[in-house]
Amino acid sequence: MKKIYYFLGLIACILNNQLFSQDKLFTIQDTLRGSNTSFRDWWEVKYYDISIEPDFDNKVLKGNNTITFDINENKREESIMQIDLQEPMSIDKIETQDSISIPFKKEGNFYFITLPQTFKKNTQNNKVTIYFQGMPNIAKNAPWDGGWIFTKDKNNKPWMTVACEGIGASVWFPCKDYLGDEPDEGMKLNIITEGDLKGVGNGRLVGYSKDSLGKNIYSWQVTNPINNYNIIPYIGEYVNFTDIYKGEKGDLDLDYWVLSYNLHVAKSHFSQVKKMLLALEYWFGPYPFYEDGYKLVESPHLGMEHQSDIAYGNQYKNGYLGTDRSHTGIGLQWDFIIVHESGHEWFGNNITNADAADMWIHEAFTTYSETLYTEYYYGKEAASQYIIGQRKNIQNDIPIIGEYGVNQKGSSDMYDKGANMIHTIRQIINDDQKFREILRGLNKNFYHKIVSTNQIENYIIEHSKIDLTKIFDQYLRTTQVPTLEYYIKNNSIYYRWVNTVPDFSMKIKTSIGNLIPINKWKKSKIDKKLLESFSVDPNFYINLNPLKK
Secondary structure (H helix, E strand, C coil): CHHHHHHHHHHHHHHCCCCECCCCECCHHHHHHHCCCCCCCCEEEEEEEEEEEEECCCCEEEEEEEEEEEECCCCCCCCEEEEECCCCCEEEEEEECCCCECCEEEECCEEEEECCCCCCCCCCCEEEEEEEEECCCECCCCCCCCEEEEEECCCCCEEEEEECCCCCHHHCCCECCCCCCCCCCCEEEEEEECCCCEEECCCEEEEEEECCCCCEEEEEEECCCCCHHHCCCEEECEEEEEEEEEECCEEEEEEEEEEHHHHHHHHHHCCHHHHHHHHHHHHHCCCCCCCCCEEEEECCCCEECCCCCEEECCCCCCEECCECCCCCCHHHHCEHHHHHHHHCCCECCCEEECCHHHCHHHHHHHHHHHHHHHHHHHCHHHHHHHHHHHHHHCCCCCCCCCCCCCCCCCCHHHCHHHHHHHHHHHHHHCCHHHHHHHHHHHHHHCCCEEECHHHHHHHHHHHHCCCCHHHHHHHHHCCCCCEEEEEEECCEEEEEEECCCCCCCCCEEECCEEECCCCCCEEEECCHHHHHCCCECCCCCCEEEECCC
16 A cells, blocks of 8 residues: 555656756656655644764764654645655654654655654644764765765864755755745754864754763754755864844844864954945845844855855955956955855845745845945945946856756856846836835745745836836746847937847836837937937846947
8 A cells, every 4th residue: 555655646746747848857856856745745844853963084974853843734544754865874763752663665865754643634743753874975066066074174173064055955864855845943953073073053052061972962043944955064173253233123143153273364354244234134124033143154165055054165355265256356345255145144044935946036136135235335336337247157058947846946147147137127117215125025025935936026026016027037037138129320219129038128228318129120219419329228137239221
């Protein structure tokens, strides 16, 4: 019966999810990883209680995770729960809260457990504890490829952490590795270390003790919802210093954990954090996690947006490892990692996409936070130069939105092209106060929520009172850059959009006033002297194609 039910479930997954695209054949494993399957949709995570102990010499992990969950619909005859843990990590045993062993079946990176009848329909605070161990996938180029990091600091001391956006938190601990379900009541992370090594995790340090073998146990707790890939332990010879930022919701605790030999430079360099918080609270609204505090932790990789536990590895330099991604020099005025990764606390951690295909929601708005930070301190002209300079990074290789239901992101253009789309929409709205209200409204309306592209699009359309449907379609769902074709003849300018989706229309600012081109030729009669110096506001991300007639 169990085997029949299992394979029927897999078939249902295939039928209910698109497994093919023009360029890639997706597998059942992709669907199980990237969608809310029938093994996931009937239960909702409330809380994780994770213990993790890394063995530096042998590059292995061991630990356990107690998952508290609600059963939110009628159980079938057999309720099969999907738990994710990627090979070569493995699950040793699974128990109920009464220490009753639960049988499970392994299929690749997924475990299917048949819950006993003691787990009733429409019940809350059910618990299972999963014991796991193994040698995790080792990151070759963190944070981009993802995996565990075992390295040493300059003092030859062990230094460990993990970066797992994209690849998923199941690369190191068993969980419901689905973006659409976060532990609503937060999590606890117990980090077990040896000797002088300290364990740093998300949120606040709520306990420190030693076990019977003299090992350290650092217990960290988050009270807000948190995405799986943001749950991160750091282990190293850290030292700590603190500060307070007086923000929109009161006192925000600032917590910094750095390697001992970098303490002096960190205290000076991290003074940028308060400036960042002031600017981003102005544009986006209050920092979303006052209850859990704000933390920067020095990491052996460049950086990641781990909620209330941000990885910092920018070598205490301004820019992006001392370079400027905008190619203008403006980005060398501030630390890219502090601004960008902190920007994700609003877009990514507060507002979270339900499907990896919609990752642009995280990256486009956060990339635009760099422009907004620049504007706050250096003015609009510098901000415009910065965002326009980022266009040199755009590839237009594939659409920004990826395939749904198979854990596939779209193009990396979600960063710079996505930010330029937002900047272009800002020009269309042509009201900076309203634009700021929309940004703050997004973070208030979708506070600690999981969203889709359609929800974000509809909110902006509704509150701008402008139909931006075709604008979103153009920039998110195609690789085509709108091109304005125009020519001047007999004191008139003729113009139209090409290289666009059907029925595309977008108002643009020009040297002769606002124009609203469409896909068909339009004509405007203007003074000849003005026509001779015709130009389009470069803040619009478009191409120009002047014709001779």
